[in-house]
Amino acid sequence: MTMQRSLLAFALMIGLAAPALAAEQGELPPKQKWSFAGPFGKYDRGQLQRGFKVYREVCQACHSLSLLSFRNLAEPGGPGFTVPQAAAIAAEYKVQDGPNDAGEMFERAGRLADRFPKPFPNDNAARAANNGALPPDLSVIAKARTYERGGFWFLLDLVTQYVEQGPDYIVAVLTGYADAPKDFKVPEGNHYNKFFPGHAIGMPNPLSDGQVTYDDGAPQTAQQYAKDVTGFLMWAAEPHLEARKRLGMQVMIFLLVLAGLMYFTKKKVWAAVKGRPEMLEGKPSATKH
């Protein structure tokens, strides 16, 4: 056994040393506190509503949210708008419909069942308007982005349930604009960002203090905007997160109780052969245990 242990320790040592072989990484996105993290996580309704406001007033000009419908805004576990509120928001959008009886496409006010309309008619139009870069759709962006810490952090994440790498990365990029270091040449039409892979990002710094007016007293800073819109995007990517964690707790408790019952059932069933070694050997000398 000691040999086994020393071997394991050796393997672990090699493993821990391995990351040192990897190239030195840049600055990592700072960890944020998220209300939706952890086994009891829930979205912060205020944050989702503020984040939605930031999306509408800032991001929406270039980024689509094509997998979301207006009805989602009023669904449980979301930003908590009422159905009339969501319908009113939908009505503020122009949606293309058709063809009508005359065979023509027409525009009408949005309805709850409509998806969020895209800002550009197609990808090429989006590229043409954005210096050749395609602004990605934001529907699942919070799950489609992450960052690597290297080493064996991934094992610790299993226990701490740290799975908010995506949101942390998005906040970091939104607030990561800075002057480029002297030796870094930013390509024409790009911008320097500390956290964007390769550091040259097509999107200009989108957020500045005081840009969006909050009416709930939350600080109107770029940092706050970044966090709020990221919270909103996390909900957009995982709209059933609250239901998942709630059901998860029920399932875990049920399975724990069931496991306990199974354990004692097993013990009782096996007691018939375990507790009576004479059943095994049939010899008196063997019964001393």
Added chain:
Amino acid sequence: MSGHSTYQPQNAFMKWMEARLPIAGLVHSSFIAYPTPRNLNYWWTFGGILSFMLAAQIITGIVLVMHYTPHETMAFNSVEHIMRDVNFGWLLRYLHSNGASMFFIAVYIHMFRGMYYGSYKAPREVLWILGVIIYLLMMATGFLGYTLPWGQMSFWGATVITNFFSAIPVVGETVVTWLWGGYSVGNPTLQRFFSLHYLLPFVIAGVVVLHVWALHVVGQNNPAGIEPKGDRDTVPFTPYATVKDAFGMVCFMLFFAYFVFYLPNYLGHADNYIPANPAVTPAHIVPEWYYLPFYAILRAIPNKLLGVIALFASIGILVFLPWLDSSKVRSARYRPLFRQFFWIFVAVCLGLGYLGAKPAEGGYVIASQILTFYYFAHFLIILPLLSRFEKTRPLPNSISESVLKAPAKH
């Protein structure tokens, strides 16, 4: 072990049925009266867990197919439709995607258990080889399934893996074009992968029947690695093994549920939430975690054809394990040296898995090469030598003796 059934039908209908189709007798002799060694530990519950996982994957999969669209322009969004609009669709999808990982965790434990206790040795060679075939089918099924969401990793993973076949001399390119149904991974590829992904689990189920049949002919191995010598060494499958398997299964479900509900995307890759784009290659193309050791072996070898050969050989070599290890003693309990080398082998496999996730550069490549060499050396050098020169410990006279001796060791 597969002698005539001791089943006695009680009522008239069952007697009538038994005389025509003795299916109740078959179930009785296979899952009720079937004698199991009394010393089986919890590592033996993974066979039952694997049957459960296969059933769970087939059931969740069948329901997912009711909502999924296998088309390159619609697949990604149809998965999102499942996640957003289908009642409990998120649960089905996360059960199925994490279920694949759980299936592999269970199969790896099951295989390492077989290696540790020498379960592949005579008379269980065919049982073991059927297991290797199931494992190969699982790998194919898992790979095909991973392409279906049609995200970036789906697309590029499919491109990389199918490109293995281009390493075949002369006809390689033709074979790959034939596999793809075109000149690149595209809609025809997705549709045939979907078709095969639906087919293979039923093939697996068929081979599982053979695997269980073979098991019931030769009987289970056990931690002592000696054959039961009579009723004293065995207990009936029901209730003893049934209740123990059920407890193990519930514990495994707890583990499974932890991932499904709290870390549903932990075992996946963020890039697979980006729709497939043939024009953009991801920075690191990484397969699912369960292929990582083999991916490391593939990349350890600079020559493409040799790399692919090494990859397939690393799995194919398992077929020959019963003859590479010719030691008469089965269980590692009585093979002190083999036991050390077994754990080194486990560490090497984990190390290869770690390296498979890393970029193929610098120190990682050298480490992969060393571990790849060791992986093959374990089968081709260490096991044959151990079978010859290892001094094994004396075996107990019977299973019941080993059970009684066990408490004295603590």
